[in-house]
Amino acid sequence: MIEHISWEQFLFALAAMAALYYTYVGLRYYRRELAGGFSKRTVKPKKKRSTVIQLSEEEFDRAFTELSKLTLDISAIVPRCRSSEQLLEELRQRLAHFKGRHVPAFQKTILNHTLQMARSNGISLSEEALSHTIENA
Incomplete structure (x- = not known):
């Protein structure tokens, strides 16, 4: 067979x-x-934020020094604030003169530090409201 x-x-x-x-x-x-x-579903591409910020070395050094002073300032003002609105207003005032607020790495640092300090002091603060305050200060 x-x-x-x-x-x-x-x-x-x-x-x-x-x-x-x-x-x-x-x-x-x-x-x-x-x-x-x-x-054949098409995935919408996410908008990428522009992260290209050109700072000279001196400007970066100044902005970094300002950032470290700002984080110390945030550490001092968070315990005094009683609400998230008061904290956001204080932060808005501090950020008005900060020249490095448009640098994405600095924004992320301020965001993370403020959220950490707010949580440790019992202040409920949304990440969206805080990032909006940082971007529009």
Whole structure:
């Protein structure tokens, strides 16, 4: 009986079995990827914030010194504030004269430090409100 099977029939059966096997594996383990490929959903690209701020070395040194003074100032004013609104107003006043507030790394530092100090002093402060205050001071 095996003598009557040609190489062409054997290879065709082998290819059919391999196709069935890989179809099973694809459906079993890669269902989401396959379905996503056929639906052709487009993902909206997120807007990237511009992080290119050119400061000279002297300006950066001054801004960094101001940043360290500002973080010490924040550490001093947070315990005196009784509400998040009062804290945001105090912070807005301090940031009005801070020249490095447009540098994203400095913004992140101010945001994290203020949130940490507010939490440790029992002031509930949302990250969105704080970042809005920092960006618009």
